[in-house]
Amino acid sequence: MEKLKRTKVGHYVEKLAVPSEPGLTNAQLMLTNHDLKPVEPERRQWGPWNFVGFWVADSFNINTWMISSSMISGPDGISWWQSWLCVWIGYSIAGCFIVLTGRIGATYHISFPVICRSSFGTWGSLWPVFNRAAMACIWYGVQAWIGGQCVTLMLRAIWSSYNDLPNTFPSQSTNTRDYVSFFLFWFGSLPAIWFPVHKIRHLFTVKAYFVPAAGITFFIWAILKAHGIGPIVHQPGKATGSALGWAMVKGIMSSIANFATLIVNDPDFSRFARKPKDALWSQLFTIPVGFAVTSFIGIIVSSSSAVIYGGDPVWNPLDLLGKFLDGANSGERFGVFIIAAAFTLAQLGTNIAANSISAGTDMTALLPRYINIRRGGYICAAVGLAMCPWNLLSSSNNFTTYLSAYSVFLSSIAGVMICDYYVVRRGYLQIRDLYSARPSSPYYYTFGFSWRGYTAYICGILINIVGFVGAIGRKVPAGATYLYNLNFFCGFIVASAVYYLLCRFFPIAATSDVWMEVGDEIRNPSVAYGADDEVDRTSEGSPDRYDGKGDEETAIRERKIGNF
Secondary structure, eight states: OHHHHHSHHHHHHHHHSOOOOTTOOHHHHTTOOTTTSOOOGGGOOBOHHHHHHHHHHHHSSHHHHTTTHHHHSSTTOOOHHHHHHHHHHHHHHHHHHHHHHHHHHHHHOOOHHHHHHHHHOTTTTHHHHHHHHHHHHHHHHHHHHHHHHHHHHHHHHHOGGGGGOOOOOSOSSOOHHHHHHHHHHHHHHHHHHHSOTTTTHHHHHHHHHHHHHHHHHHHHHHHHHHTSOOSGGGOOOSOOHHHHHHHHHHHHHHHHHTTHHHHHHTHHHHTTBSSGGGGTHHHHHHHHHHHHHHHHHHHHHHHHHHHHHOSSOOOOHHHHHHHHHTTOOHHHHHHHHHHHHHHHHHHHHHHIIIIIHHHHHHHHHHSTTTOOHHHHHHHHHHHHHHTOHHHHHHSSSOHHHHHHHTHHHHHHHHHHHHIIIIIISTTOOOGGGGGOOSTTSTTTTBTTBOHHHHHHHHHHHHHHHHHHHHHTTOOOOHHHHHHHHTHHHHHHHHHHHHHHHHHHHSOOSSEESSOOOOGGGOSSBOOSTTSOTTEEEOTTOOEEEOOSSOHHHHHHHHHHEEOO
16 A cells, blocks of 8 residues: 555555544544544534525425325316315425434534434445445436426527527437536536535525426416416316225325435434424424425416416426427516526435435545545536436336336335334444544444345335336235325335344444433544544534543443344
8 A cells, every 4th residue: 555655656546545534444444534533512503593494495396396286186186175185295294204214413513324324234335325326316317307408498588599409419308408408507516515514504595596486486477377277176086995095005106206316315404403402393394395385386276287388287397398388578578587497406405415415425435545525526416417317217117117116115114213212222423433544333234234224125115016017017916005105104114124023133332311412512533543532523623532421420321232
C-alpha cells in the first residue's frame, strides 16, 4: 500500500479520497467518512417546520396528482370519494411507517446504510444499500424524463413553434424536442445536488409555497373553464361486493407502495433533526393531509376536463395543460408557463429527495473512501442520463409495472430494520461498533453478515414473489394474487416475524432488557480503534468526556444491557 502511494497513480488516487478521521484502519476506511458518521450538533438544523415544508413540497407532484386515476377508471373502478378515502388511509399508514424509521435517524443521527449494519451485519448491509442505490439511479432518470415534459410545456408557452421542432433522432422512442427538454431539466438539476443535505431544506421551503399555490390556481382555473366540477364527482362506483373491497385494498396499497422508497430512506433526512420530536408529529400529520389534498385537486381538475373537452377525463396534468395551450391568448400562455414551472420545481424536489440524496447516501456506504453524498448524487445523475429513460418507458416489457412492484423488496428491508430496533434491541445501539470491522463487534455476526437478517429478508420476498410474477403478466393462482394485493404488509409482517423468532431462539448481542435510547449522548464521537469508548469531541474539536448522565446512570445502563 505504501509503495502504491508513492507512485504517480497512487498520488492521484489519494487526491480523489474524501477527508476522513485520522487513525482509521483500511477496513474502517471502507465503513466511514464524514457523511456516514453521526451528524454533529452544528448540522442538526431541521426543525418541525422544515419537515412540514418538505412533505408539503413532496406531495405536490405528478404521481400523487394521478394516484386516484387507476382507482376510478377501468371496469372495476370505485367512486371518487372512495378513492379519496383510500388515499387518506394509505398515506396515514405510510406516515406511521415513516416516523418509525425516521425516529432511528432522528435519535442517533445516522443514515439508512449505517442503520442496516445493525440488522444485516457490517458487510451484509451492502446488499440492501446497493439495492436501494441502483433503483434510485433508475428512478432518477425516469423522474427526470417526466421533468423534461414539464420543461416542454414551459417552452411551448413561450414559443409555440417549439412543439414543431424538427426531429433529428433516428430512434422512434424519442424526438429532438423531448430530448432537449429532458437534457435541460437534467442539466438544471445539477446545481441542486451540490448543496449539503442540511441546507437543501431551503429548496423544499420555496417549493412548499410556490407549488401548492400553482396547484390551487390550476384547480380554480379548471373549474372556471368547465363552469363546474364535472361528472366524476357524480359518477357512482362500478365495483360492488367483494370486488369493491379488494379495489379499495389495492388503492390503499398503491398509496403505500408510492411511499416505499421514502419509508426506507427517511433516516437520511431525519438524522438532521434537532431532536427526535421534530421528526415525529410534523411528519405523521403532514403526510396524509398533504397527499390527500393533492389527490383531491387532481380528481376535481381531471373531472372538469371531461366537461371542457368532452370524452374521458384527462388524468395527466401535463396533457391537460397542453390542451390549455391550444388557441390560448397571451395571459393563458403565461398561466400555463407558471403552472408548468411549478410542476418542474415539483419534479426537481421529488427527484432530489427520493433519488439523488438517497443514492448519494447509499453510494457513500458502498465506497466511503472515495464517494461522499455530493459525488454519489452526481454519479446518480450521470447514470440517470446514460440509461436513456425514454427507451425504458416506451418499451412494452412491463418495466413501469416492475418499478412499482419493487416495493415488495423494500418492505422486507423495512420489516427487518424496524423489528431489530423496536422489538429486538428496544432502541439501544452501540454507535461506535456500527463503524467497526472487528469480529468482536456485536454487528459483525458471521464474517460481517447476519444470517438472521438475510433469512427474514428472503422470507419477506418469497411470500410475494408468485404474486409479483402475476403482476408482470404471468398466470398465477388466485390466492397468490390476493396475497400480492397486500404486498407491503405481507412482506413487512413476514420479515419482521421471522427476524423476531430467529433472534428469540438464536440471541444476538448488544440488546437491552428495557427501552433504552442513548442517542442524546452522541455529539461527535471518534470511531477510530483505540479511542476511549466515552470520548466525545466537542464542537470546538477538543477531546472531552461525553456529557451524558454521569457514572451512576452509565453503570445502570450497562447492567440493563444483555442478550435478547
